[in-house]
Amino acid sequence: MTKGLFSTRSLFENPDKGPEATLEALRSYLPKTEVHVLNQVHSDRVVNADDISVDEIPEADAIVSSDRTKILCIRTADCVPVLACSSNGAYLGAIHAGWRGLCLGVVKKGLDAMKSLGAQDIRVFIGPAIGPCCYQVGEDVMERMKGIARVRSIRGAYYVDLWSAAVFQAKNAGIAEHMIHVTRICTSCYNELFHSFRRDARDSGRNISLIGENSWSLPGLRVG
């Protein structure tokens, strides 16, 4: 049984304190669980949580595991968090996908890595990110995204739908459309709920997306 969960509680005061502090905070709430946080660099590098030590924070933008007791974490502030699990819960994946990572195919590569471990019937959850309502880009980004994402032109300004690029890549990885869930919540529009780099720049915190099969809870967590 898969449940959608979200919390409006901050791990700490803004601005973002980085991956080390995030890992430390999550460990304080989940002391019995192995949590993995990435040093995200807008790459297409995928790591396997089962191949690294519990304290390592690898430079990567996707992480997979065939150990259902672990929790995988992605930190975002407008980029797209993509969480995935096989329907039997045995395989997990978490991907950080901004426009650079999407251009490199990071979503497809992360899902392909899960499949190469043996994951079948993968469900994909595409979380809150800056939406096509707010994600205005310059001509350079538009040119690089137009082949992989929906792009609109409104009075000479370009708006990119990052969710559409994540969906296209999930489909290219062989995920059936009905297994792909898109929240379509814009981090920039919903400023009471989410951090947004585009809105708050250097003062921005980070939204934390977690996936793990075991039962666990964080303070303030709401089931939605």
Ligand SMILES: [Zn+2]
């Ligand atoms: Zn918006």
